[in-house]
Amino acid sequence: MTMDAGVQNSQYVIGVDFGTDSVRALLLDTGGEQIADAVFHYPRWAKGAYSDPAHNRFRQHPLDYLEGLESTVRALLKDLSPRQIKKIRAISVDTTGSTPVAVDASGKPLALKKGFEDNPQCHVYPVEGSYGNTGSGGDQ
Numbered sequence: 001m002t003m004d005a006g007v008q009n010s011q012y013v014i015g016v017d018f019g020t021d022s023v024r025a026l027l028l029d030t031g032g033e034q035i036a037d038a039v040f041h042y043p044r045w046a047k048g049a050y051s052d053p054a055h056n057r058f059r060q061h062p063l064d065y066l067e068g069l070e071s072t073v074r075a076l077l078k079d080l081s082p083r084q085i086k087k088i089r090a091i092s093v094d095t096t097g098s099t100p101v102a103v104d105a106s107g108k109p110l111a112l113k114k115g116f117e118d119n120p121q122c123h124v125y126p127v128e129g130s131y132g133n134t135g136s137g138g139d140q
Contacts, residue, residue: 012084014076014091016069018099021045023068027076030089038075040068050120059123062101062109099124 010029017024027036042064044050050059077085101124102110110122 010084010087012088014073014088015094016072016091017094018065018068019096023065023072025072025076027080027088036076036079038072040071042068050118050123057120059120060099061123062111065124 010031012035013028013030015026015028022039022041025038026034028034042060044061044064050061051057102122104110104113109124110116111119111124116122
């Protein structure tokens with residue numbers, strides 16, 4: 001990315017969208033021009049871990065979200081100067097829908113705690129009506 005005087009004087013915003021299988025992020029100047037973009041595909045989702053379509057169970061591991069956020073934001077910033085990074089004014093976050101997750105008293109997702117890493121009941125799961133979830137009981 002070449003940095004002319006106009007770009008150096010711009011202010012920036014980051015948009016992050018958490019979707020079903022990936023995190024997508026954009027870096028825009030406040031005039032709406034796209035400066036950079038990045039995508040991180042959830043590795044656990046891609047492997048089919050924690051989901052069982054035959055039983056209408058779809059889960060995402062919280063680490064996919066955390067790793068995706070870190071990866072995409074780092075990718076957006078990699079070609080920026082320190083001066084430009086200081087001019088980022090906002091981060092906006094969007095999600096596909098409500099994604100509840102079980103947490104401990106401190107707010108830490110249980111799936112990030114020893115002994116719960118592979119327990120699908122501790123992972124992020126969709127609310128009734130999303131991903132084909134009918135809310136009909138069983139392991140949802």
